[in-house]
Amino acid sequence: MVADIELLQGKIIQDPDQRPKNTLQLVEELALEILTAEELAVAAQEAV
Amino acid sequence: MNTPVETAAQTPGRPLELLIVQLGTLSEVLRSLMALKAVKQLYPSTRVRMLVRSEGVDPVSRVEWIEEVMTLPQGLRRETAIQCVATWLGPVVDRRFDILANWTGKGATARMASIATSLIPAIVKLGDHVREDTVQGSFDAWSMYRHAWSQGGVEQDIHETDLVTTQLLTALQIHAGEPAPDAGNHQVTSRYFFKTVSLVAPDFWTQRPKGLKWIAISATSAPARMSEWMERVLRRNPDYGMVVVGQGEIRDLPDSPRIIRLSENVGWDTILSVFSQCSWLCSGPDPMVDLASLVNLRVFYSTGPEAREFGLKWTETGPYGNGHVVLASANEWDPETAYATWSYYQSEWFHKNSLTIQGHFDHLGCNRLLETAQIYKSRIRPSNEGGGVCYEQTAGVIREFEAWIYRVRGQMARAWFCGWLPALDQEATKLTLSPALIKRIRSLQDSVQVISQIVGGASITARELETLASRNRVGHLMTVEDREAIEACGKKLLEMESLIGRVTRVEPELECLLKWYRQRIHNLESQTLSGMAKETLQALDLMIEGMDLLTAWTTKTLELARPRVLDSSQKDGRGQGLTN
Numbered sequence: 077m078v079a080d081i082e083l084l085q086g087k088i089i090q091d092p093d094q095r096p097k098n099t100l101q102l103v104e105e106l107a108l109e110i111l112t113a114e115e116l117a118v119a120a121q122e123a124v
Numbered sequence: 125m126n127t128p129v130e131t132a133a134q135t136p137g138r139p140l141e142l143l144i145v146q147l148g149t150l151s152e153v154l155r156s157l158m159a160l161k162a163v164k165q166l167y168p169s170t171r172v173r174m175l176v177r178s179e180g181v182d183p184v185s186r187v188e189w190i191e192e193v194m195t196l197p198q199g200l201r202r203e204t205a206i207q208c209v210a211t212w213l214g215p216v217v218d219r220r221f222d223i224l225a226n227w228t229g230k231g232a233t234a235r236m237a238s239i240a241t242s243l244i245p246a247i248v249k250l251g252d253h254v255r256e257d258t259v260q261g262s263f264d265a266w267s268m269y270r271h272a273w274s275q276g277g278v279e280q281d282i283h284e285t286d287l288v289t290t291q292l293l294t295a296l297q298i299h300a301g302e303p304a305p306d307a308g309n310h311q312v313t314s315r316y317f318f319k320t321v322s323l324v325a326p327d328f329w330t331q332r333p334k335g336l337k338w339i340a341i342s343a344t345s346a347p348a349r350m351s352e353w354m355e356r357v358l359r360r361n362p363d364y365g366m367v368v369v370g371q372g373e374i375r376d377l378p379d380s381p382r383i384i385r386l387s388e389n390v391g392w393d394t395i396l397s398v399f400s401q402c403s404w405l406c407s408g409p410d411p412m413v414d415l416a417s418l419v420n421l422r423v424f425y426s427t428g429p430e431a432r433e434f435g436l437k438w439t440e441t442g443p444y445g446n447g448h449v450v451l452a453s454a455n456e457w458d459p460e461t462a463y464a465t466w467s468y469y470q471s472e473w474f475h476k477n478s479l480t481i482q483g484h485f486d487h488l489g490c491n492r493l494l495e496t497a498q499i500y501k502s503r504i505r506p507s508n509e510g511g512g513v514c515y516e517q518t519a520g521v522i523r524e525f526e527a528w529i530y531r532v533r534g535q536m537a538r539a540w541f542c543g544w545l546p547a548l549d550q551e552a553t554k555l556t557l558s559p560a561l562i563k564r565i566r567s568l569q570d571s572v573q574v575i576s577q578i579v580g581g582a583s584i585t586a587r588e589l590e591t592l593a594s595r596n597r598v599g600h601l602m603t604v605e606d607r608e609a610i611e612a613c614g615k616k617l618l619e620m621e622s623l624i625g626r627v628t629r630v631e632p633e634l635e636c637l638l639k640w641y642r643q644r645i646h647n648l649e650s651q652t653l654s655g656m657a658k659e660t661l662q663a664l665d666l667m668i669e670g671m672d673l674l675t676a677w678t679t680k681t682l683e684l685a686r687p688r689v690l691d692s693s694q695k696d697g698r699g700q701g702l703t704n
Contacts (some may be wrong), residue, residue: 082293083265083508083662084541085298088251093245097256102239103213105254107205109236110196113177116232 139169140300141219145241145251146176146210146227147196147233151441152284153180154414156227157187158444159289161312164189166303167296173221175240177233186318196240216244223295225253227288230275237262242376250295261647265541266291266694272643273533279526279634285444286512290542299598301498316420325397329367331612336365338402340421344370347426348455351376356463358382361470369396370412409441409625417444424466425450425527434498434523436530443502444513447506454521458522461493468499494520509546510538510646524561529568529633532677543641545673552680562685569678571631575624576671579664582620585700586661589613593654609628610653617660634674641667 096102132435146156153176160172160223173192174184184193191659197212201215225245228237234252237258241253252271255261263267266287272282274287282290297303332338341354354366355378363650365382366372369390377383386398395412396419399405405416406424416423424445433454441449441568449469468484475484483498485491498520505511531551539545592610597603621641628635 084294085261085264086223086225086248086295087253088248089178089246092247093292096256098244099243102243102254103209103259104206106196106236106239106243107200107209109239110198110209111200111205112204113233113236114198114200 139171140167140222140296142170142172143219143221143224143236143244143246144172144174145224146174146180146228146665147183147237147240148228148231150179150183150411151409151414152227152229152416153181154411155285155441155444156288156315157184157190158285158414158418159227159292160190161317162289163292163296165312166293167300168304170296173205174600176242178620183318186320186392186396188319196236199568208687209380213243219244223248223250223292223299223487224286225249225292225295226253228252229284230271238560248299249293250291262643264295266294267354269541269640269649270644271536272639273537273636274440276639276643277431277635278533278639279530280636281436281439281514281530282537283442283444283513284440290512294541310459314418315400315420317420318392320393320396326390326394328386329394329401330369333365333381335363336382336397337363338365339366339406340399340412340416340670341368341374341501342405342407342410342412343368343374344412345410345426346372346374347376347408347428349457349459350374351378353459353462353466354378354383356459357466360467362464367402369395369398370410404466406466409438413443423448424462424469426462427452428457429454432526434438434521434526436526439515440517442511442513445502447503448502450502450515452498452500452520454496458493458497458498460490461497464490464493465497465499469474485519497521510542510544522556524556524558524579525564527556528561528565528677528681532674533636535677536673539669539673540666544667548676552684555681555684557681557685562682565678565681568631568633569675571627571634571684572671572674572678574627575634575637576668576675578620578623578627579671582617583661583664583668585613585616586657586664589617590654590657590661593652593657596653613657637667637670640670655695 135260143159144156144160150157153174156174163168163170169404171191173194174190175194176184176193176194178198181195183192184190194216199206200208218303219245222246224241226249228234233547235254238252238254241249241251250264251267252260252262256482259420262271272288273279273460274282274284291416293303304310322361341350344640351374354374358366358378358380365384367384367386368377371388377385395415399416399419399421402421404424405412405421406426407413407416408426408428413423413425423444425448427438427442427450434452438450438452447521449465451457451465453461464479464485467488468479479482485494499518500515501518502513502515503581505514535545589610592606592613596606600652621638625642628638641663644666645660646657677681
């Protein structure tokens with residue numbers, strides 16, 4: 077097997093308590109994604 | 125390996141905390157449950173939580189060994205949405221998961237799941253996430269493989285369920301050690317997979333005609349001529365009744381007391397109660413198929429024309445388990461073919477394989493229908509054959525080359541990630557050889573040789589690049605000569621990638637290797653040039669391994685087709701020494 081263990085083990089986060097540098101941006105985007113998904117679901121229901 | 129998870133796992137009485145992010149479709153949620161059941165059997169002390177969308181809460185909360193079902197905040201208002209998400213995130217951040225695996229597929233919610241994966245802390249992460257440059261990336265090899273092949277339109281023989289199961293089991297094996305020796309010998313699917321909340325079956329079901337065997341029909345995925353099949357089944361099989369489930373209408377539904385129409389909005393308890401009394405589910409692609417697989421209900425699965433005639437992409441999400449029957453049609457779904465297929469398998473206990481399916485089609489006078497269809501039966505491979513579900517073709521149109529390359533690709537993945545392969549000699553005995561297959565493999569062989577040479581050259585260049593780059597410790601200060609040499613190596617690598625692209629335009633069946641290489645390059649992790657060169661080299665090594673396997677398969681297949689002289693002791697006395 078050529079693939080080394082590092083490739084299969086997943087990413088080891090040395091300090092899981094450390095927040096991503098772009099946390100605020102990610103939270104904003106997540107909120108937008110959830111809103112969009114909810115709006116799409118409502119639109120789909122109305123179409124039915 | 126001294127990883128933080130290992131330390132956690134070694135703490136006595138401290139079970140591993142696992143979070144699965146599955147924001148995909150209901151089908152994906154159900155397939156995830158199947159994979160998790162296998163994991164739970166092998167690592168029983170693991171505590172499993174799932175993050176799903178609201179549609180997934182009902183089935184997941186009925187699984188006793190799932191500790192908790194989490195959902196993203198719902199009913200957001202635009203003006204307070206960010207605040208709500210931040211408030212939701214607070215307690216989740218404090219959970220301290222050991223392993224987080226994002227199993228969401230490539231649909232509309234993939235980005236959402238990747239963001240959640242980036243935000244929720246865990247010691248080990250698997251699956252897709254959002255990188256600091258806001259581009260989506262993958263944490264592990266199996267996720268990259270999913271992108272490159274499974275979601276990249278490449279036909280390969282590993283079912284989605286097996287793919288994520290293997291991904292998580294490999295990570296657990298690395299971080300938490302080997303599973304208990306006698307664990308995992310139990311079947312994953314079970315009639316009792318879900319607990320029912322209400323034991324009272326609805327009236328329409330308790331009052332159904334007695335003494336009948338029941339077929340559940342998925343209205344959602346019913347083909348246009350489903351009613352003709354139903355009418356035929358009811359007419360020729362007075363011991364059968366049918367229950368129509370799911371949303372949608374079946375056109376010209378026969379009027380019969382042996383047909384029950386389930387209301388479209390019935391709850392999970394009702395569906396589970398109905399499924400537990402049925403013998404078959406007849407369906408196309410639909411979450412009902414995944415549910416039936418989980419509760420051991422036999423599925424008669426129909427798949428229509430795909431991107432390619434008799435394409436095999438359906439095998440990645442088809443019914444899981446033993447004994448399911450698949451009818452793949454080249455054209456529009458045909459009730460006569462469907463009836464002949466289903467009636468053969470529903471009477472298996474009677475003919476006990478003394479009758480072939482071709483013989484059965486003959487008896488019914490419809491053998492010609494096998495010229496536009498393929499029939500498969502599913503089977504769980506024993507662990508010494510690699511485990512997982514596979515679909516064996518039992519009748520219909522044979523596409524030898526497509527089946528050959530499909531199998532070789534699956535073996536490539538196993539060689540890359542499992543370090544395990546069945547012996548080629550043993551595999552080769554299963555091949556059906558024909559002049560058309562041999563001709564096609566010969567033409568493939570030329571492209572394989574060309575790509576092998578290019579990749580070999582690229583590997584030497586990547587090694588040169590690594591050596592050059594590692595000479596320079598500072599990273600950005602170097603001699604003009606070194607800079608020029610590094611630039612030249614970089615250019616050469618790009619040229620080689622473009623050359624491979626040109627070959628795969630002539631031989632598209634090999635594009636899968638380029639897709640895999642590009643996915644690896646997209647996910648380079650290192651911040652230094654020498655580190656990136658090293659990772660490029662690893663990606664090329666994997667390609668070389670893949671090409672070597674392809675070469676071994678083409679050589680072996682062509683060797684089998686070559687006429688050979690029989691040993692004199694094997695002669696049949698008529699003096700004929702040649703075979704094949």
